[in-house]
Amino acid sequence: METALNQIKLARRVTDIRVSPSVAAAQKARELKAAGRDIVDLTVGEPDFDTPDAIKQAAINAIRTGDTKYTPVNGTTALREAIRHDFATRLGIACGLDGICVGGGAKQILFLALMATVEAGDEVIVPAPYWVSYPDMVIANGGTPVIVACGEAEGFKLTPAALEAAITPATRWLVLNSPSNPTGAAYREDELKAIGAVLERHPHVFVLCDEIYDRFWYAGFPARSIISVMPGLAGRALVVNGVSKSHAMTGWRIGYGAGPKPLIDAINKLQSQSSSCPSSISQAAAAAALTGEQGPVAEMVALYRQRAEWACARLNGIDGLSCREPDGAFYLFPNCAGLMGKTTPEGKTIGNDLDFVIYLLESVGVATIHGAAYGLEPYFRLSIATSMETLEEGCERIARACSALR
Ligand code: PLP
Numbered sequence: 001m002e003t004a005l006n007q008i009k010l011a012r013r014v015t016d017i018r019v020s021p022s023v024a025a026a027q028k029a030r031e032l033k034a035a036g037r038d039i040v041d042l043t044v045g046e047p048d049f050d051t052p053d054a055i056k057q058a059a060i061n062a063i064r065t066g067d068t069k070y071t072p073v074n075g076t077t078a079l080r081e082a083i084r085h086d087f088a089t090r091l092g093i094a095c096g097l098d099g100i101c102v103g104g105g106a107k108q109i110l111f112l113a114l115m116a117t118v119e120a121g122d123e124v125i126v127p128a129p130y131w132v133s134y135p136d137m138v139i140a141n142g143g144t145p146v147i148v149a150c151g152e153a154e155g156f157k158l159t160p161a162a163l164e165a166a167i168t169p170a171t172r173w174l175v176l177n178s179p180s181n182p183t184g185a186a187y188r189e190d191e192l193k194a195i196g197a198v199l200e201r202h203p204h205v206f207v208l209c210d211e212i213y214d215r216f217w218y219a220g221f222p223a224r225s226i227i228s229v230m231p232g233l234a235g236r237a238l239v240v241n242g243v244s245k246s247h248a249m250t251g252w253r254i255g256y257g258a259g260p261k262p263l264i265d266a267i268n269k270l271q272s273q274s275s276s277c278p279s280s281i282s283q284a285a286a287a288a289a290l291t292g293e294q295g296p297v298a299e300m301v302a303l304y305r306q307r308a309e310w311a312c313a314r315l316n317g318i319d320g321l322s323c324r325e326p327d328g329a330f331y332l333f334p335n336c337a338g339l340m341g342k343t344t345p346e347g348k349t350i351g352n353d354l355d356f357v358i359y360l361l362e363s364v365g366v367a368t369i370h371g372a373a374y375g376l377e378p379y380f381r382l383s384i385a386t387s388m389e390t391l392e393e394g395c396e397r398i399a400r401a402c403s404a405l406r
Contacts, residue, residue: 017136021373029367040394042382047248052296058288075102082290106242106255116266118143128375156183182381184326196230219327247289254286342405353378364397
């Protein structure tokens with residue numbers, strides 16, 4: 001068996017991509033913990049809260065009442081109706097039930113959207129810092145990611161000029177993730193309008209709006225989707241969302257998208273030949289999540305906000321670090337440029353952000369992810385989806401490690 005596996009020739013679409021660096025970092029932290037090391041794990045990109053009880057109960061009811069069979073490929077009517085209502089009332093996005101697809105997580109919807117549209121020679125614009133999966137999803141589907149650096153001076157956001165410069169006749173998509181993983185930066189209405197104006201000049205470019213964190217919102221300005229401020233772009237946008245983060249349901253695997261019917265049909269066609277449909281039980285739970293009492297979501301968001309404010313202030317008090325306040329999501333992306341070139345007590349030089357996160361892990365047992373994994377150095381990402389005690393302990397240790405550098 002082993003020999004046969006060793007002889008398998010893997011396809012380029014596999015050999016050309018990486019295992020997600022955040023998954024690898026979380027795995028490393030788990031291994032060190034299992035080996036008895038005292039690790040404060042700040043790598044995790046999922047809520048530390050349990051799925052609210054009412055949602056679990058909806059899943060139990062689905063099991064008891066025999067809602068345990070294949071569903072329509074594009075998801076149950078109940079769930080699509082709940083999504084339609086959520087998009088309309090929260091974001092002002094109008095779509096019909098046949099303009100919505102449901103899959104095994106937002107990740108799967110994004111992947112299928114690219115699979116449905118991207119071929120060799122096609123380009124996808126990915127603003128950096130980016131969620132680690134975007135470039136690899138593009139590569140896995142034969143396309144070329146075009147990375148556009150969005151520095152801290154621009155609030156880690158894509159400017160209209162940078163977008164204009166990146167568009168070529170081969171551009172198929174712009175990926176717009178707001179609020180962003182890893183920076184927490186979100187686009188304001190005027191910024192969305194300016195980006196939309198560029199897209200209007202290039203009708204061959206579609207926009208992939210990943211708004212999975214849009215309920216985790218701390219900014220003083222309102223949460224908007226580019227489609228709500230530029231409805232004219234609706235014919236060439238896919239708005240992607242899901243319940244993983246918002247309702248602490250990462251393991252249930254439900255994500256969805258709303259977009260033009262030909263694109264939704266293509267995504268459904270691919271799903272019909274791959275997974276058939278997402279779990280019927282998870283769909284029942286997700287419908288309950290979207291239509292039920294939203295109190296638990298508001299409570300979770302209030303706690304994330306408290307943690308973000310506290311941790312950001314704490315990190316800004318550490319010599320050599322500076323941290324921009326996130327507008328949303330549940331990550332901080334501190335700048336560690338002030339520590340580059342310094343020396344550890346063991347005599348090693350911190351030459352880049354990977355050296356720094358390895359130093360944090362080895363010297364004080366704090367697991368984070370280096371900025372280069374997200375396409376921008378020298379930064380590191382830490383997740384605030386962890387208890388306040390863990391966050392306090394993690395920040396104390398980071399402070400200790402930074403003050404030991406010379
Ligand atoms: N989009 C972004 C920006 C994410 O950070 C993640 C998860 O980390 C996802 C999508 C995937 O979400 P889901 O669990 O719905 O697949």
